[in-house]
Amino acid sequence: MSIYLLPLKTALLAFPVVALVLALPFLVAQYRRYGSLVWWRAVVVYTFVFYILSAYFLIILPLPSRAAVATLVSPRANLVPFNALREFLASTVFSPLHPATWLPALKQPWFIQPAFNVVLTIPFGVYLRYYFKRPLWQVWLMSLALSLFFELTQLSGLYGYYPRPYRMFDVDDLMLNSFGGWLGGLIAPALMRAFPSREDMDARARQKGxxxxxxxxxxxxxxxxxxxxxxxxxxxxxxxxxxxxxxxxxxxxxxxxxxxxxxxxxxxxxxxxxxxxxxxxxxxxxxxxxxxxxxxxxxxxxxxxxxxxxxxxxxxxxxxxxxxxxxxxxxxxxxxxxxxxxxxxxxxxxxxxxxxxxxxxxxxxxxxxxxxxxxxxxx
Structure with missing residues (x-):
């Protein structure tokens, strides 16, 4: 769990600076379009910014030393699809015919890591469907693009800072991330019932404007x-x-x-x-x-x-x-x-x-x- 706490803490520290930089352009855009600022819209937009920051830090942190990365001999990329599934079946106690093994298998690393890649982009899909009003096929495509950005960030060694990748480019991650975003878009309509719709926010903003x-x-x-x-x-x-x-x-x-x-x-x-x-x-x-x-x-x-x-x-x-x-x-x-x-x-x-x-x-x-x-x- 501690490996996830460091990126979240870093995102919390970076968010006020990023929010301050984005504040004036965001306000100008809202006033030009609607003539007012609806606070729920600000909450949605800035939580989306915080989510993107958190997701980005989760895929790059913790940062190793350059000397340690230079000595790595691990594979740089996995281009074989469904390798995660094969590893799960081969390395966990899971047996389809024995239900008693299902729950213990869910607690093992070969399930937790792929599950994390799905969960990572579920909020992305929810935001795209709820606020940005994107259809499911666009949600899936944008989730794939976000995942590709994350994977290329890792493959480039953090844009050339490291002599080689310190995390492996994995085609399974692309598949799992894009599936997670699509899943978020799929469940978004059920979640949207609890919050004001984009149309309601727009109407209220124009009225106040x-x-x-x-x-x-x-x-x-x-x-x-x-x-x-x-x-x-x-x-x-x-x-x-x-x-x-x-x-x-x-x-x-x-x-x-x-x-x-x-x-x-x-x-x-x-x-x-x-x-x-x-x-x-x-x-x-x-x-x-x-x-x-x-x-x-x-x-x-x-x-x-x-x-x-x-x-x-x-x-x-x-x-x-x-x-x-x-x-x-x-x-x-x-x-x-x-x-x-x-x-x-x-x-x-x-x-x-x-x-x-x-x-x-x-x-x-x-x-x-x-x-x-x-x-x-x-x-």
Whole structure:
């Protein structure tokens, strides 16, 4: 049993990293297609990812040393079908005419290993039939492809890391794995009765997709403020350098403000109310009455957010650091702390209030008479 615990522990350790890498693309895909995220769908997708990780680690772990593998003289491959069955009949106590031998035979290694290869891909078949809606013949074909990937991984010596295979390529494993996947697809309809169907998840997601949730806005904000803003900052810095304006690039305020203006001012005005992040998750800024927002309203809205709220936060953090970290406790610093802190408190309270009430129409939207709508179509 311990030989199976190590791969599962490794999968548990690797899963948070893989899930984090997949989180943003998964959210973007869900918001683009449905306009919302159904949590049961997230559970299904991420358990599928964990299963694939676990299955992969089960076929490659534990890893031997390269020196130990170099001394191996065992066969590299078995291309003779049904060798596992012949070994089972020859090496176990199983006798078809003696029922008393059946149960003891099931506890012997020559049964356990083939049974493991069947069980390994049963969940794969269940996922393919339940969530991905694949017919049985495709379930079998995809299970065969997954098994072939596993076997080639072993045959290649973990993609050339080892001088030779440390586990044998076995055609019986291909047969057993593909059968396990097909078996999973076969029993999936019975299991699906206990869980929401894919159609139910899709319908619920599209219904929820007409509302712009905080999570959806956060995903758009994250894309704009990390990926897009980073790319625009790099592009403007390169442009300034090519134009010989290196002094502008070294100016911290200018190198920060110009990309902000481009991403949150120029782009929304040109596109009619969307930034790249909002476009990816299908959000658009419009007037509160649903009419298109004019350029000055879009600019005013973004100025309130990035030119006022963001600068209040920066100013408060700067004055707080001056007083309580650098101990520059002058009267002017205390005045600046209060001057930044009082309006910032309003911004924070407004943010928390809208978050709790789920209205999600913050002060900058109210003052600019704007709101955000979903552009996802509900069929």
């Amino acid at each position: 007409q509302r712009v949730t905080w999570t959806r806005r956060f995903v758009a904000w994250l894309i704009d403020n990390t990926v897009v803003l980073g790319l625009v900052t790099a592009a403007t810095s390169l442009l300034f350098h090519l134009l010989g304006w290196d002094a502008w690039t070294r100016n911290l305020q200018l190198s920060t403000i110009v990309p902000l203006v481009i991403v949150f001012g120029f782009i929304p005005v040109v596109t009619g109310g969307t930034t790249p992040g909002k476009a990816l998750v299908r959000i658009r800024i419009v007037r509160a009455n649903g009419q298109p927002a004019s350029a000055w309203r879009l600019l005013w809205r973004e100025f309130l957010l990035y030119g006022v709220a963001l600068q209040l936060l920066r100013g408060f953090l700067w004055s707080f650091t001056e007083i309580f970290s650098k101990f520059h406790r002058s009267e002017i610093n205390f005045v600046l702390l209060a001057g930044f802190g009082v309006p910032l408190a309003f911004v924070v309270i407004n943010f928390l209030w809208e978050l709790l009430t789920r209205d999600n129409r913050y002060f900058y939207d109210v003052w600019a008479d704007t709101t955000q709508i979903s552009t996802t179509k509900n069929p």
